Amino acid sequence: MDSDKKTNLEIAPKTLDPVSYFEQDGDFVVAFKKTEKLASAVYIVTNLLSDNEPMKWTLRKKVSEFLSFSLSYKDVSDSAKNSFVYSAKSFVLEIVSLLEVSMRGGLISTMNFGILKQEFNNLISIYSSSESHDSKGNIISENFFDVVRPNTPSESRYIGSTPTSLSVQNRVPEYTQKSVNNPQIKDKEDEKKSLRQTTILALLRRKKELTIKDIASVIKDCSEKTVQRELNTFIANGVLKRSGVRRWSKYSLNN
Incomplete structure (x- = not known):
């Protein structure tokens, strides 16, 4: 032994x-x-x-x-x-x-x-x-x-997957001067912005073509105006393309 x-x-x-x-x-x-x-x-x-x-x-x-x-x-x-x-x-x-x-x-x-x-x-x-x-x-x-x-369950859940809804309780106010003076608030806003952008891209990969209202009905924690700003940023960077005018505009991936 x-x-x-x-x-x-x-x-x-x-x-x-x-x-x-x-x-x-x-x-x-x-x-x-x-x-x-x-x-x-x-x-x-x-x-x-x-x-x-x-x-x-x-x-x-x-x-x-x-x-x-x-x-x-x-x-x-x-x-x-x-x-x-x-x-x-x-x-x-x-x-x-x-x-x-x-x-x-x-x-x-x-x-x-x-x-x-x-x-x-x-x-x-x-x-x-x-x-x-x-x-x-x-x-x-x-x-x-x-x-x-990932710092939040919501980011871990939605990045790289198809989202279905976002909690209204997670709402973050629009960018303010207070955020500039508080880096922690700004970091949270950056995370929310990244989540919005990821959600938009995930939706368009699945549905191919969507209106602002279609997207805003899923991303319930921000206004249609905020969604439009995100879409315009994507268009400016060549990620998305737009067809139609004004409220009849539809957005799709710029393949």
Whole structure:
């Protein structure tokens, strides 16, 4: 019996983070772990999108490629560092651009886009500078993933799915000067705006062509005028097209 216990102890696998193999190269470990966390964050955000949404897979593929590319940082010589940083910036520019398109199309929230954009910019600073750690020595804050996850049940429910109704109790007043002075209120309004935009796109994917009244009958927590503003924003960005005039106008996806 004792012999069996001893054998079990000897063959028990050790818990070891593979990146610890390179613990002597502190700059690489910090940069790679931050890249890994950002790739995970993009996966979390895009997990809310429908599997039929091409942007979901485009973003995931691109951050996965960037993560693989970042592994080469450990082998970069001083003379080749500028070339590596240039390539890293190109990756980040493309990823952030795709995230911005997703945000403008109502696929991800304004807040999540802002957080990811800032963190990707911080990552480039790490690759560009020998100062890799923040003032506390952390890679990124421990609550980073708490922030980028959906903040309300309603957002989690409707992003990437077809909504049926929205609670009137969730109504948020129109943008006011008070909101400017209170970032928390502004964040909530940004989330509501993102939810409205996502709802509109989801409805149009299902019904193909809708009027303002059709959309307002589903989004019950805002006026027809607010719906019209959202539609005009989509038209200005080339996401939607309009046919007909005035109250007979119909809106559809600009495929």
